[in-house]
Each structure stands twice: as structure tokens, then as C-alpha cells.
Amino acid sequence: MTLRQLRGSRTCAGVPGRVWCAVLLLCGGYALGLCAVSTQGPHRVWGGCAGGGYALAAWCAARGRGRWAVRCAVGGALVVPGVYLLARGAGQSEVFVLERAAHHLVSTGTPYESEPVSVRGYTPYLPGAALLGLPSLVFPGPWGDARLWCAVVFLGCLWGARPVSGAPRYGRGLAVLCAAPPFALACVVSGVDLPVAGVCVLGLALAGRGRAGRAGVVLGLGCAVKWTVCPALAVAGALLVGRARPRSGARALAALALGACGPLAVLVLPWALASTGVLVEQVFAFPSGHGRLATPAASPLPGQLLAGLGPGGWWCALVLLLLAASGMGWWLLRRPPGTAGAAAVRLAVGLSSAFALAPASRFGYFLVPFVLAGWARLVAGGAAQSGTGRDGADVSPGGKGLAGPTGHRKGTTTA
Template identity: 35%
Template sequence: MADAPTALRRHWRRVDSAADGLALDLGLYAVSAVFAAITAATSTLLPHRAWGGVAAVGYLVAAVAVGVQLLLRRRTPASRLVGLPARWAVTGFAWVSAALLPLLWQSIERATGRTDRAQEEVLVVEQAGNRLLEHGTPYLGPDAIAALPPGEQLLGYTPYQPGMAMFGLPRALVDTWWTDARVWFAVGTALALALAVAALRAAPTTARRAQPAASADTAHRRNAALLRGVQAATVLPICALTLATGGDDLPVLALCLLALALAAADRPGRAGLAVGLAGALKLFAWPVALVLIVWGLTRRAGTRVAAGAIGLPVAALIPALLVDHDALTENVLRFPLGHGLVTSPAQSPFPGYLIATGLPAGRLIAAALLVAAGLAIAVRLARRPPRTAVATALICGYGLLVAIALMPTTRFGYLLYPLALLTWAPALHREPDAATVPMPGELSGRTTSA
């Protein structure tokens, strides 16, 4: 009798491969269209409402296209309109219509004077780029923030790593629609994902090494898993909405996915550089960097991974530290930890936030739970380090999911990281059966037998 992880894996495989993947595609686009329509009608955030109005149409058209593909599949199963290339085409259309089109629309409207067409993080990143150009640091010091009017102090903080200011530099040079930080977030995201897909397609699998002519079925399943991973990072509403209205998390996520793809392709040095670039943008990439370093140690390549994974974020921090170390500490440490002049508005009702706000000494309890979870993951890494890119992605995905749930201050949108990482894991298989979805019991690199 199969155990629970094996049964769950087989169930997911049946769902994912039903009608050659078209059934789940239809569900994804249909549910996304409903979500976008509800967002357009009910959201209290004006950029979100504007996104929903455009994205709902794009998702609906994509769902209709998949419906047509399903009908064609019944009549002419061999038609090119129902194969994997056609699914990639619909995915590309969905990303353009649900993410890029609303992004460009809002950027153009903002350039013509609309002040309600960007979330606050866009303004923060662009201001950081302007300060970097003028003062050599993207951060305001605590005294400068305190001197701002109370309603503007929150926007005075830049709770990102120094590299994020690079996306704000175009706006500091030219004030027009194409210098909107979101445009450059999209460019960075698309470039990183394209490199990740190319790395995985070029990487030899075990089947290729053992048998030069790998089976067409294996190649198809591997590419289908890759498509599903790309969908999770692009057309999933939580990602499309974030890119169109704010966007700063998407290049960080895409670089982490690129790092894992390079790890699967046995390029540890390049994997370290990719995750190091992500870490120079945002702290969310640092846990991924640490797990990748442990993966590198299992392959006697820990130094090569660490050189980029640690070296690039440190190199990005040094100039800001030398220019104004108090400003760096205030923005990068004190504010995210809840000790700034104002508190972060990130207050999604996850367990950590509910504990922190609903129990006596709740903030200390939530922090203790978060530390305990971190220690448990550290013990897991020490006892059974990940030996494959798949195991690395799963540890990162589940670890970030637990961290987001337990952080006292967090956002619902942060879930895009674990969702994309966990969906990306099957695409990292280099063994012949690339369509098997790994479960937590396989993190050590061992499979679970029936």
C-alpha cells in the first residue's frame, strides 16, 4: 500500500497531466479570471482595481483558448494547436494580457498625471534611485526621516537591499512612462526567467547521458513540468498582480528560480551569482542563498556558490555602509524588525501576526516560534543536506512558507515565493522520469517506495 506522500504525488501527477495538462490550464485561467473580476469590483486599492479590470479579460480569453484546445484535442489529438508549444503560446498571451498590459497601462496613465496608478513600493524604489544618484546611498538617515511630515515618514524608508535602487535609476534620469520602476522589474523578471528556461533545456539529463536518444515521452513530461513552473511565476494572479502594481518581488523571485535552474544544470558558481544578485535586492533571497550553499557543500562546490551568494550582497552593502551607516541600519535592520520611527503596514492575518497582536507578549512568542522554525530547518540541513536542486527548492519553498506564516509582520503577497519555488521543483529533475512531483519525504534525495 502506498504511503501518504506517494499517494499525494500520484494524485497531483494525475491532476497535472489530465488532458495533457490542458485541464489544469483551464482551471488556472478560469479561476484567475474570477479572482481578477472580484478584485476589480471590491478591492480598496485603486491600482489593484485597475489591474483586475484589464486582467480579467486577458484571463478569460486565455480560458476560452484552452477550452477550444480541449475541443480540438477530442477531434484531432495530433493537431499542433493542442500540443505543448500551443500551451506555451497561451501562457505567453496570459502573461502579456494579465501582467504586462496592465503594467504598461498604469505606467502611461501615471506619466500623464494619475497619482493612483502605482503602489507605494514603486515610489520608494524610484526615490531610492534618485538618492543613490545624488548622494551615493539609497537610504535616508533617522534624523532625515524624523524631519518628514508624519504622513510621509513611511515613504521615507527603503526596506530593501541597496541593489534595488538600480531599478529606480531610470526614473531619476528621465521622467516618462518607460522609466517607471515596474517596467524595469518586468524586464529583469523576463530576462531571468528566460535564462532559467534556457539553462534547464540545455542541461543534460541522466537519460541523455546514459542513452543519447532520450525518449520523447520523458522530454515531453520534463518540458511540461517546466511550463507549469513558469506559469506559477508569471500568470498566477498573485504574481501578475504584484508585477503590474508593485513588482519589486518578481525580479528577486525570478533570480532565485534562475539560481535553482543553474544548480540543476550543475553550474554551482553561476547559481551563486544568480542568488547573490537576488540577495543584493531583497532579504527574501538570503534563505535561498544559505540552502544553496549547503547544496554546494555536498558537491564540493560550497566556496564557488558562496563567492557569489555572499559576495555580491556584501559588495552592494559596503558603499551604503561607508556613506551613512546609520541610514543603512535604520532602513535595513531597525524598520523591518519593527523598531523604526513608524511601523510597517504589512499586516496580513497569518498565525504570526495573530499571535503577535492577540496574546500577551505575543510579539516575543511569535519571534520565538520563528526562531524555533529556523533552528529546525538548520538541524535538518546539518543532518540531511540537500544533494539535488529539487531537494534544495523544496526546502526553500517549505521553509519560506513556514517563515511567512510565523512572521509578526508580513504580507499575503509574499506567498508568491513558496508557491513558485514549490511548483518549480519538478522542473529541476534531471532523471529520466521528470514528471514526478517530489514530496517532503523526498528532501534527502531518497524516493519513497510503494
């Protein structure tokens, strides 16, 4: 393919082929770099497979074969390393934490060890997370792996959040999202944050449709797994109020709150009352860096760097975190989101600020705002709802962009 042809080709969402080639090559460089520098076996496996997949996808994009580019990226970054690691039972410790919590819940009645002697004995999630590990007690081998069921929950939530029309185009957009390195790496080696991202998306989508009670139930289930879903309740409430009249807005908020209280009362309250100290130590003190044992979450983010300066730095990081939370609250009150996509963007900004300023955090947590921002792009405006642009052209991932049947823009000419 000549340079002139490459510049004129459009492989996905109307973006020039050379841009997609550059993006895919950057993804491949990141994957191969991770393979070279990481000391963790699962990361090295993912980096090697994903690097080859992205390189092949870039070649397909250069030839104008957008759908094959997506397939190669998904296969190399998600399917091949995922099947290999599942078959070998290799992954990050978070996967086995969920499975151990489920085993502990069934055998002792609580997902938490009362006196863990090492970090591996901690379960830094709320009791609902043990449900994700229950399949490992029923299905032997890879079929019971917690990563697999985390991915099932995630994909089910995002498919439930699809627009009323344009489902095939939405599906291709999800394929592009799943091929991205932040998602593919997390899904293959860990997967714990996938259900969190999924319930946030589905909860906001239901709130955008006016289904306050169902949104509350979905977000309540997410809060029973990880407390980082709690801000989504505030954003969903702002979305419901912004779309309704004052009286109906109050009723929607009540329905949202009642819906969320149900899962929390069933999945969290019994253990919160029976073993308050253990739950506070493992779910709140340990992840924040104030537990009996040091947390392994130590990515060089601003909050972590401040906390490393001593008690004064830790309090400084906490003050900055509270200021960011106050700013997000002001933003929601001043300009409530009018659509589910706008609400997802606000939640992504808020969670990104929280993860960056938290005294103890890691880069992997940013998977949730990444998914929220990507989903907001998929459902933005009327184009996502109908799958077409203002002039009726396909602007969805995998479509032909603004190009007509002959490869020229409608109403314009290409050089």
C-alpha cells in the same frame, strides 16, 4: 463542445480540459473579486482586465485550444493591465520607493533619507535595490519604470535557469507560470519581489550545475537587494555539499561564500559602515514592526496576529520563527537536496514558514515561494530536461500530454 468531448480533451500537460476550465474560472473569480473589494486603483485595474482574460482563456480551454488559453490568460492578466498602468504611471508605493532611492543615491550618495517624516520616506531594502531604480533616471516615462526592469531581471534569471534541452517547452511553462494570479498581480502593480525570486531560482540552478562561484555572485547580488535572499545561500550550500565529495564540497562552499561576499562588499558594506543606524532602522527595524514608524505590512498571518497581542505575542512569534528556521536547518543537514528542483522546494517551504510566522508580513511576499515551487515543477525529473515523459510523450505545458496523434493514450483507450 459536448460534455463527453470536454472530458476527453487535454489542453496542457495532459490535464483534462474540464480541470483547466475550473482553474481558469477560479482565477477569474479571484480577479473580479479583488476588483470589487479593493480600494487601490491599480488592483482594480488588474482585476477587471485579468477577470476578462481568464474567462476567455477558460473558453479556449473548453474547446481544447491550450496554447490560445495561455495566450489569453497572459494577455488579460499581464500585458493589457501592465501596459495601461505603465502608460499612466500608476502602481503601488514600492515602485516609487525604488525610483526615489536611485534618485537619492545619485544626488546625495546614499539611497536612504536620514530622517524620514512619513512611511513614504522609508526604503526597506538594502542598498543594491537602488540599482533597479536607476533606469528611471535615464529613460523617461514607462521605459524607465522600475516594474519593467524588475520584470526584465526576473525573466532573464529564469531563462538563464532553463534546462539544457527542451527550451521551447520550458518557455511555455514559464508562460503558464506568468499567467498565474500571484505573479501577474505582483508584476503589474509592484514588481519588487520579482528580482528576489529570479536570483533565487538562477542561484539554485547554477549550484545544481556545480557552478558554485557563479551561484554565489548571483545570490550575493540578491542579498544586496533584499535580506530575504540569505536563506537561499544556505540551501545552495546544502545542494553543493549533497552533490559533492567531502573535499570538493568544502571547496564548493568556499567558492559560494567568496562569490557572495563580492557583491555584498561593493553594494552594502560602504553604506553599512557610513550610516549604520539609518540602515538598521529602515531595513530591519521598520519591516519587523519595531521601527520609529509603523509598517503598513499588516496581513492577517499567524505571526502578525500574535504580534498584535502585545510584547508577549511578538516574542512568541519570534520563538516560532526561530523554531521553524531550526527545523529547516535540520532538514537540510539530514536530507540535503540532490537536485536544483528539490532545493527550490526546500527554500519555498522555508520562506513560506518565515513569511507566515514573521511579526510583520504581507501576502505579497509569498510570490517568491510560489515562483520557486512553480520552477521546481518545470524542471522536475528527466521529463523537464528532455521535454518528454518516460514513454517519450510530451508532458510539458502546452504539449499534448500522453495523448497520441489520434487523441488516445498510448497503450490505452479512452472512453
